[in-house]
Amino acid sequence: MRAINFWLLRPDGQPRMECRMAASVHLAPEQLAEFDELYSISDLHMGGRTGFQIFNSGDALAAFIEHVRTLPAASVALVINGDLVDFLAEPDAVAFDPAGAVRKLDRIVGDAAFAPGWTALTKFVRTKGRHLAITLGNHDLELALPWVRDHLTELLTGADERARARLTLAFDGTGFLCRIGNARVLCVHGNEVDTWNIADHETIRRYGRDVQQGRPVETWVPNAGTQLVVDVMNSIKQKFPFVDLLKPELEGVIPTLVAIAPEQRSRIFAALPAAFHLGLDKVRRSVGLLGADEQEEGGPEQLTPLRTLPTTPRISREQLLDAVELQLAEGVEPISLVPLDQRGQYLGIGGAITSFVFGSDVRESLRKGLDGLQKDRSFDFKQTDDTFQQFDKQVGADVDFLLTGHTHLERALKRNQSGGWYFNSGTWARLIRLEADVLASADKFSQVYDVFAAGSMAALDTFPGLILKRRTVVAIRSTPAGTKGELMHWDDAAGLVAMPNANFTKPAG
Incomplete structure (x- = not known):
């Protein structure tokens, strides 16, 4: 026996969950x-x-x-x-x-x-x-x-x-x-x-039923991944097709894009709400939800205070997500929720953003920022x-x-x-995987950087050993x-x- 939950509406219109017991159902071999x-x-x-x-x-x-x-x-x-x-x-x-x-x-x-x-x-x-x-x-x-x-x-x-x-x-x-x-x-x-x-x-x-039967159709609300592809990534991929191929996405694609295409900064950062879902634990401290005494001092880009929430290490992921998404809905740029000196640490983007902001050697900073990929087991x-x-x-x-x-x-x-x-x-x-020997060599990495910056699938295909x-x-x-x-x-x-x-x-x- 296993429990099955049913969501029903109470007389006041609010949902009520009922739990009933149901026997397990298994298809017999002859039914397959x-x-x-x-x-x-x-x-x-x-x-x-x-x-x-x-x-x-x-x-x-x-x-x-x-x-x-x-x-x-x-x-x-x-x-x-x-x-x-x-x-x-x-x-x-x-x-x-x-x-x-x-x-x-x-x-x-x-x-x-x-x-x-x-x-x-x-x-x-x-x-x-x-x-x-x-x-x-x-x-x-x-x-x-x-x-x-x-x-x-x-x-x-x-x-x-x-x-x-x-x-x-x-x-x-x-x-x-x-x-x-x-x-x-x-x-x-x-x-x-x-x-x-x-x-x-x-x-x-x-939707299919309503169209076929001539009924009014409901508005389609896409999932977040689809919206991200259509609204943000497709336009970037027109110039930088490697974003579809490089794995892992968060640790590899985002820092590379920030370094190679600084003019795309706003679009790239617009994609970063995904980072909050993929790595909420990494941003808990950066958004000030592990206690007021652990928050950063004010700086040139002060962290926007979140609405009042319990300042306890046991705050739930749901509360964190609600708070972050509330900020996003109010027009706060996602990256501003993380202090400048912590963005690489908490969003997995290495030194790329820092090098862009402060104008250091972008190639070398990016190579060092991607150093963690040498241990990646994706x-x-x-x-x-x-x-x-x-x-x-x-x-x-x-x-x-x-x-x-x-x-x-x-x-x-x-x-x-x-x-x-x-x-x-x-x-x-x-697929593209940045191998350890490429990340370890400034010269080899510089060559791959140029291929990424060239912005064509042909350049990716012709570079020896890059495409899997x-x-x-x-x-x-x-x-x-x-x-x-x-x-x-x-x-x-x-x-x-x-x-x-x-x-x-x-x-x-």
Whole structure:
């Protein structure tokens, strides 16, 4: 038995939470689609005009899909686990575009950079014993609207009814659940636990219903991540496309932008409310909520006092967030909530802001400010992260293999809360990681700095060793020993290549 909370309205109109007990419900094996093998990829992000496309693996994608299509296994599922397309990367991007989504989808499908992959997908779904499943990401929300979903189905299957039966569009937030051998496999994009990028599936459903039934539609309120992309980052990416590729974002992208593009200072700082959500503990002292005796003395840029709150070390994150967001709503520039000499320390932006303000050697200050990236483990596939931790807590133990994407960082981890395993399929888009030898050398870093400042994808691509193309695949396969899950990479010459020490097996029997 487990508790289920219901929010009801009292007679005075205020919400009341009721707790009832409900029995756990489990789907029987015969209720699940079953396959011999499953291959999951995610975060293709097909979208954007030439020169600003972060996905440039069209031919490789087509080759991979053809490889999976021609495998000897009798039944194979291919999962595109979210962000198949990227409507937010289109030149006329808006937060939510019900009227223009079909047009944008047609443009993406017809783009020469993406067409090979689409051709391969249509061939795949028309092949007996091959099943295509697509989950919804946070950059392609419009795919869940009925007319866009129908158009996507038509593009992939045409008039082939058998092909339609081999296509699953899991756009309602429940994910794609199936059985491989003796294991249950659940595929979800990953933004479901990302506060800034949660998809409001119920609002999308109502929006589609209201349009189709001729009702007035409610105003669409985008999540914070989408608003950030459309209002702030898209204009910056036109000149500095590296912001889509460099990981980690807060510790790497923001300080680099501040140093390279000081004229974008106001736009960059406008994006920093995200820092309060991503690292609230880091700013607690800087906004004066750990006791009056710990606040900074007044300076050239005095910290704007927050409204009265308990000055106790035990103040909750919710109270802090409320206070900060109140300041933001009143027009206080986000960065002004942090004293000048603490901005690098608390917002993870190293010496970049300091060097900009005081006019020191920007390149060297930035290199030193990014020194912490030498210890960063974001690219370690065994490193736990928040996405893993949240899903590990929320997804039941009857799921043997849990597959996500969204973060663009591959993972292969044993779950803590159950006997199952977790995989993140990373991305097929470009990635940039500033390696330790670059950060350690002023000369090497200066060369990379110039490439970033050049402001073109071509400059990034041609600089030796800067762009990573991991093309991660999660493979779940039934074997005589049990069901095996592993991280793999697609290589143009070698095909699917297994990563060492990135596999788990649920034993047979």
